[in-house]
């Protein structure tokens with residue numbers, strides 16, 4: 614096989630393209646916040662179960678139709694996930710169900726907290742609820758973690774029908790659902806199904822949100838919407854480690870929400886990414902056939918499942934020699950699970966590549982595939 618000499622194309626990190634971050638608008642808000650609050654922005658934040666900037670929680674509460682005292686602000690949503698793991702995974706050998714595939718960092722957090730992490734496969738309309746029902750008859754998890762909208766890494770969205778079934782199962786069997794929704798507003802096509810938190814209207818579902826994909830990941834503003842008791846516990850846990858998220862970042866985020874800058878930016882991001890999504894979908898269809906798990910219609914990722922006759926690392930190495938950087942799909946599964954031989958999952962992020970770059974990347978992928986492998990879609 615040829616050693617590629619051109620630029621490496623990266624189907625690797627899922628970070629926003631820099632042009633999706635409203636740098637000038639953010640700089641204006643930093644100035645305005647400093648004019649309004651002065652040096653208190655550089656003082657320690659309050660302590661004593663401090664849930665975060667009240668103005669920010671008020672804005673988030675409006676967006677989620679929730680009580681501001683049920684919201685705790687965290688340093689990025691990953692921090693919320695880590696605090697929730699501390700709060701919820703307290704038994705001897707806690708069990709967490711995740712989607713297969715799932716967000717790799719989330720799986721690693723649960724594993725670090727000593728949980729047995731087990732995956733339920735995703736279908737084109739989200740987690741296989743029939744499979745979940747079977748698994749629940751054997752063992753009820755402490756927590757079920759889901760990314761219901763434009764899932765990282767598969768791009769799949771959980772259907773409205775399955776959302777209602779999942780909430781009902783959580784009520785019947787008594788487990789907590791963590792829904793992680795960073796991509797929910799990055800929708801290019803169709804209408805959104807209701808959030809799991811909206812359907813449940815109870816503490817059975819905890820919603821984890823983030824401003825990383827709609828405003829700025831560098832602000833590190835995330836949050837959890839739960840109940841008053843859980844919110845205070847998470848605040849106390851965070852106080853024991855880092856007191857609270859950065860005051861300046863929270864105040865800037867609050868202003869951006871209040872002044873409609875987040876809404877404007879979401880509209881801008883959708884306009885920027887829609888053509889990338891549409892071109893990416895067309896390129897995958899044309900060059901690697903029916904291997905897509907679903908047409909995402911939003912978010913950052915297209916997931917593909919391939920039938921292969923070689924091991925994953927060898928495939929990744931061959932792609933690298935073609936000038937294509939891929940993340941091994943097994944990273945998106947629990948560490949304790951062995952992937953079935955002959956099947957390969959790949960995440961193809963389209964948000965940071967131009968249509969031409971994405972198409973060139975898929976072209977290289979199809980070269981790698983056709984050298985050794987047979988394509989097989991899961992949706993036929």
Ligand SMILES: Cc1ncc(COP(=O)(O)O)c(C=O)c1O
Pocket residue numbers: 627688689690691692716760765793795822823824825830834835
């Ligand atoms: C599903 C999911 N959850 C959480 C995060 C991390 O978000 P934050 O920047 O708010 O920590 C990401 C980032 O890619 C993500 O894809």
